[in-house]
Amino acid sequence: MLLAGVRVLDLSRVLAGPLCTMMLGDMGADVLKVERPGQGDDTRGWGPPFDARGESAYYLSCNRNKLSVAADLDDPADQAMLRALAREADVVVDNFRPGTLERRGLDPAALLGERPDLVWCTITGFGPDSPRPGYDFVVQAERGWMHINGDPDGPPMRAGVAFVDVVTGKDAAIAVLGALVGRRGPRAPLPAAERRLWVSLAGSAAAGLANVAQNALVSGDEARRWGNAHPNLVPYQLFDAADRPLVVAVGSDAQWRACCAALGLDALGADPALATNPGRLARRAEVVAAVAARVAERPAGEWLARLDAAGVPAGVVKTVLEALAEVEASPLTGVAPSVPGRVRRPPPRLDEHGARVRAAGWGAFGAD
Numbered sequence: 001m002l003l004a005g006v007r008v009l010d011l012s013r014v015l016a017g018p019l020c021t022m023m024l025g026d027m028g029a030d031v032l033k034v035e036r037p038g039q040g041d042d043t044r045g046w047g048p049p050f051d052a053r054g055e056s057a058y059y060l061s062c063n064r065n066k067l068s069v070a071a072d073l074d075d076p077a078d079q080a081m082l083r084a085l086a087r088e089a090d091v092v093v094d095n096f097r098p099g100t101l102e103r104r105g106l107d108p109a110a111l112l113g114e115r116p117d118l119v120w121c122t123i124t125g126f127g128p129d130s131p132r133p134g135y136d137f138v139v140q141a142e143r144g145w146m147h148i149n150g151d152p153d154g155p156p157m158r159a160g161v162a163f164v165d166v167v168t169g170k171d172a173a174i175a176v177l178g179a180l181v182g183r184r185g186p187r188a189p190l191p192a193a194e195r196r197l198w199v200s201l202a203g204s205a206a207a208g209l210a211n212v213a214q215n216a217l218v219s220g221d222e223a224r225r226w227g228n229a230h231p232n233l234v235p236y237q238l239f240d241a242a243d244r245p246l247v248v249a250v251g252s253d254a255q256w257r258a259c260c261a262a263l264g265l266d267a268l269g270a271d272p273a274l275a276t277n278p279g280r281l282a283r284r285a286e287v288v289a290a291v292a293a294r295v296a297e298r299p300a301g302e303w304l305a306r307l308d309a310a311g312v313p314a315g316v317v318k319t320v321l322e323a324l325a326e327v328e329a330s331p332l333t334g335v336a337p338s339v340p341g342r343v344r345r346p347p348p349r350l351d352e353h354g355a356r357v358r359a360a361g362w363g364a365f366g367a368d
Contacts, residue, residue: 127203253276
């Protein structure tokens with residue numbers, strides 16, 4: 001396993017932090033999840049649905065490959081236990097608001113000073129200097145995501161998944177991996193400032209605008225909602241076949257020619273004004289209308305077979321259950337890791353390993 005032997009103290013909750021630490025656990029790290037006594041991670045109550053054990057699906061989605069210990073941050077004995085665990089950890093991940101840990105004797109700066117190879121990543125809503133709580137929905141609103149999602153003539157719309165949390169969790173995992181590599185590199189040991197990592201939902205969301213942001217920066221024009229169309233490519237959108245929706249995604253001029261041949265739109269394919277993408281953008285309405293009319297004539301499966309044979313990116317719109325039927329997924333441990341790794345432990349029950357951790361510290365992982 002890529003991260004075998006790496007110890008990760010997980011002081012986070014909800015989604016971005018737990019997703020980050022789950023990814024590290026997927027790659028082999030020993031992840032110890034610290035939770036509030038009695039209640040645990042907020043997401044343990046975010047249901048239904050709940051499984052037969054009473055665990056919420058939300059919690060299960062981002063907490064496999066961890067041990068759990070309950071600790072009261074206001075209890076001096078538990079504070080001492082967490083300091084001891086942090087001193088022997090390789091990585092600490094938290095998403096507490098500024099000052100919360102420091103007031104309880106868990107000062108990241110002090111612990112980084114004690115340990116020249118410790119990496120500490122804090123996930124915030126709006127950066128290290130902002131006390132604002134970070135919620136995905138709020139950040140989607142404030143960082144332009146809702147402005148560009150939804151029907152062109154409809155209201156702003158959030159993404160159907162907490163995608164800012166997901167992107168931030170992945171950004172945090174990347175930052176941690178970079179620091180772990182750096183601390184073993186030619187500049188090791190890294191200064192404490194380079195081992196103190198800050199990742200924010202707001203920052204990840206802004207960076208996640210990617211080409212949409214660059215379009216606005218280059219053109220000076222405000223981005224707008226395109227629904228299921230694309231601002232830079234035509235045809236690249238949803239079309240209704242005779243039986244179900246179909247996506248056609250033409251990303252090159254060669255694919256355009258192949259698409260016209262597969263759909264039998266010979267006149268469009270022979271039109272020199274449509275041979276390049278800028279030409280198709282200029283006549284977007286005409287191209288889309290022609291493709292839509294032709295796709296509506298036959299079932300999606302027939303068009304998909306033709307487009308696949310021609311090398312044109314296309315796909316039917318599947319339900320979530322249809323999509324999950326094609327991948328490795330479990331009601332207990334979720335969708336299989338997207339990074340090199342494997343599922344070794346189901347998501348823990350609250351304080352499931354508390355006695356072992358209190359008795360043996362990081363040695364609790366050796367009892368598996």
